[in-house]
Amino acid sequence: MKNLKISGLLVILFMSFQSFGQQKKWTLEECVDYAIKNNISIKQISLDNQTSRISKSDAIGNFLPTVNGQASHSWNIGLNQNITTGLLENQTTQFTSAGLNVNVDIYKGLQNQNQLRKANLSIISSQYQLTKMQEDVSLNVVNAYLQIVFNKETLKVQQEQLAYDTKQLERSNELLEAGVIPKGDILDIKATVALDNQRLIAAENALLISKLSLAQLLQLKDFKEFDIVDGDTVVPESSILLQDPKAIVDKAKELRTELKIAQTNVSIAEKDVKIARGVYQPTLTGFYSFNTRAAYSDRVVGIVPNASNPTSVIGYVDGTGQQVVQPNFSPILGKPDAIFNQFSDNKGQNFGLSLQVPIFNGFAARNNVSRSKIALERSKIALQQSEIDLERTVYTAYTDTKGAQKSYEAALVTFEARQSALEYAKERYEVGLMNVFDYNQAQNMFINAQSEVLRTKYDYIFRTKILEFYFGIPIFSK
Template sequence: MKLHQFLIIALLTGLTATAQQKKWTLQECVAYALENNISVLQSELNVEQAEVDQFDAFGNFLPTLNANASNAWQSGLTQNITTGVLETQTTRNFSAGANVGVDIFRGLQNQRQYQRAKIAKLASDYNLEQMKNDIALNVANSYLQALLNKQNLKVIKAQNEVTQQQIQQTSDLVEGGVLPQGDLLEIQATNANELQQIVVAENQLKVSLISLAQLLLIKDYENFDVVDTDYEVSGAEILTNSAGQIVSSARENRFEIKIAEQNAELAKKDLQISRAAYYPTLSGFMSYNTRESDRNRVDQVVDPNDPSELVEIGFVDGTNQAVFTNSPNFIFNEIEPLPFIEQLWRNDGLAYGFQLNVPIFNGFAARNNVKRRKIALKNAEYQLEQTELDLESNVYQAYVDAQGALKSYEAALTALESQELAYQYATDRYDVGLTNAFDFSQSKLRYDNAKIEVNRSKYDYIFRLKVLELFFGVEPTSLKF
């Protein structure tokens, strides 16, 4: 039994270790963010809300049907319908009905609202895609920053290993009397400085990984890590297009323009809807009602004990002699109410017709609302124009930044090549005692900085290319890495 428990614990431990060792690729981070980021999820909810609003606007074309029923008891001092005497009694009354209404004409308001709902749905779709683009770019930037910090940490650690070897070599030379004690102290000072840089670089890497994990809504910061890949520069062919070509493609594909265009269309529909208040409205209606009560009925019958009576019906002209006739002698009896169903069909009724409302004066509310909508439309048109200008400016800026990043990367490679040769030359001279430790340390520092600058310029260049690709219309999940 203990062996089984041990095996289960070992298996679970192995699975946990495997889960903890997972390292994320950039494509996995982008895909995960597009499915789980809060901003993306909120945009998806906005799309669902727009679908509901569109269905709601379609419902305005349909008739309305409502039913009602009421069963109430009334207790207190009320008049007896048979005797006419006030009595303390309890009565019950039931009523039911149904109403149908339909809009025949509302100044085309229903049509305009449905058109507006479709435009709003399209705008929500564009907002969702724009949010995905922004999230993908943010994830790529954070991911590349983490990779840059990883590469820089590698450079510093690798150079520190060289420094450790130099300490041992210099120590042997000092003990042999070849080099002075100051050279050993200089190398040791360089080692201490590099160890401090390693701590700083490790902290920077940890912070960048935490920032990326937060962007992905991953709470296990301690075990979150990215694939240690040295990405090659890809997608540079985007620079074969001119800035004007990228601007044209951005105008056709970027969602900033599409969103601004849909907002302008929404403002136009709002103006048309507000103008509907100037027109009369015509609606049709039909209602059905019935009722039932538990109160006794009053029935009129001939008195069997005195079936007739003389009733004066007039006078004879000239003599004023009264004229009488025999008339049935009716009496009133209180009887039980009719059955429930019979009362319903006996007491039902139907009403139908049309209702016309003509706006005459409403305190300038309709006119002022139209003016507000005109202002909103003009503002939306200005916003569309400004969005086009901003997009063009952003594309040109991104194009120039990408070209500048390319030149910076090429210059960094050239500088690294030169610093590598200089460092190798300084190493050879130091090994034979032709240069002191200070000059050797400075050469090594310049070589280290050149490597770090190559890493920085490289990942900056990659990021600038991704920005241009998004402007050109590349899908976030299709970015070239």
């Protein structure tokens, strides 16, 4: 039984180590997809998109009639006229009324139609805003991802350099024992190894910070173990630099989201002008109302002769003076009629058309039109500025990419030369024809050349991605 428990514990520990060893490593595509789904700014713009759709629902609702119902029940307490006898009495009476009102816009200066068109354009604009934010986040993720790859390769170079210098220190000790080099060279090499350790620590910290930056950009809750897939990033073979810059600008003007946003804003401003002008025109409204009421007072259900005062004089006959009398009756009171019967008997309807013609409104309509025209001009200027900015950005990106390509090619040539120089210096140092200072100089220049190759490589990759992006080429192929 004890052996069984130990075996179970070993299985659990093995599975734990195995799951730890299989820590997820993210690809570039996974990072971009996750950022698009979880970025807070993208979520906020998605809510703006939902708000635009609600505004469209409001615009559609303007074409529909408005229907309102009302009902009231009241108590009158104190001296009131009895609606049955016509006499003033101290009493409590109750009344109930109900009604329904319907109004519909028949013509409103085309304001409802233009509001609907504006709402549709607002949805398009918010969708463009969402796309623009997704593009910006994608580029930021690519940049952060490449920074991690760069720092990983830099760390690898520092580890290899530390291993090389450590091995060189062992070789130098052998040369010291053989009397080929002086003891002072050993101290210099030890200092070089210590400097390598410092560079290694700095590279490790830079890699950690770059991982944290990307994890925070993705807004991961558990980013302590975040890492990306390992592998050498190959410089892409892109033909984008073979394109004429003007062709890239023209393509960008067709595809870039910021221009589509500016163009849509101009269309929205044009609709605002039409809506403001619609106030100048008459408004024709159709209306219909239905009302009914009920009372809770006693009602007259019949009459009987008045025994105490059977007749009353209403006049005299001319000539004879004879009295003209009429019989007096007393009402027979009964309970109130049924409520629903009263509602049916007392119902009434009212319908018709209402025409409202604007004559003077204190310059409000005119000022609104003027403000809308100014906003339209602002949006047109913003569109022109966006076109200028895009053209300048594309030309700058083209020039930067071409410069990055040349820098990378030059760095490769320098690296090959520094590598050959280091091998030559190593041979001379090992036979005592070069001092340790000159050898360290050759070694430092080789390390700098390695670092410059990595820096220019990833700078060229990122700038190529940006230029391709303006030309309509996706950031990565799915």
